Amino acid sequence: MKLFLLLATLSFFVPVRAAAGEPVEQAPVRLHSVQADFLQEKHLQILVRPIISTGTFAFQAPQSLRWEYRKPIPSILLMHGGKVRKFVERDGQLVEDRRMQLDAMQVVLAEISNWLDGRFTDNKMFSVSFPDKQTILLTPKEQGLAAMISSIELKLADQVGLLEEVTIFEGPGSLTKLIFRNRILNQEIPVTLFTDR
């Protein structure tokens, strides 16, 4: 889960150069912040129709993140100053969920800085390929990870620097698609967005 979440986050930063047709290692683009709405479609073999989730997302360098689901289960993940907190709606109220281990999230968070620094192809977990100018394909390097995620496809919008879709393929008939809308780049975001629910 954490991997998925962070990949979705990180992927905002990758396409900037890929869309411009430049090698990933060159001319790093420094994105300070990203905000967007997202629609998430969960497809499963047994589902007659996808489960639709909606929410918003905000990231600000170096390591502040807010990932918020509004429907169907309101929840907020906050990362700021090295701390990770998660709030989930329970009995009609958003309450902090201290029951889950969040250390893995922090580990993956560290990856963000790598992406921001343009070290995309250095990724330890995924091989990267570019089937076309608007698509980036991530394939797990390790067998253990490949058993859970077969590949991740990033689709770029026409506008350079913006990501349109992320699709995480888990296996036959099972995928999660994130579609981003209303993206805002490099606008200063108040810290409270990353600390307060």
Add this chain to the structure above:
Amino acid sequence: MKLILLPVLLMCLFACAAGKQIRLPELTAIEDVRVDKGCEAIFPRGSWQFVHAIDFSMQDGSGGTVIGVTSLAGDEIACALMTIEGFTLFEAAYSKDEGLEVRRAVPPFDKPAFAAGLLEDVRVIFLAPAAENVRYGWLTGNAPVCRYAGVDGRTTDILPAADDCWQIKTYTSKSAMNRAIVGRSCQKRGNSLIPEYIELRGFNQANYTLKMTLIQAENLGAVTR
């Protein structure tokens, strides 16, 4: 990959826990066909798919929230668990002919006992119990009940008119309660009575609670796959 989620769910289903056992209560038997019909009516009729938000917790306070999918078509059951973020943790199907097929199970959900326990929870909630015989009657407090005695010695009590919806209680062959399920805010959908909220308390080898809030109920008879 480090998965943060839910080793606790597995533990909560299969770890040991000490606690006072609730025993099978006495039944005052009656012959009332209305009770029988009420008990049959609590189970969804036909083919359905349910999506629930599941908040689970165990005795020590650990737990989490996942999304659960349950598909019912006759004796066939399929179910899946995923994180709120959409990562599939577990997917399995069961039919009488094919048995249990686990399609995906991310550690720690890859233990066979977890699949069996989860499917059993689903069966108890959504399918009428297979019974050697059924008795009808009243429990203390004048609650009407259908008591299903299974061939394996286990007993299932169905209270079709409890808490504005229904209750199901299951007992081991030694008459100790191992599941108590309460449906709330039942809504009539076609011929079926669908609870908006289900709470399952398990007392198997552990005490655990599943609070299931309905997100989506789909009558598959009206859907083309």
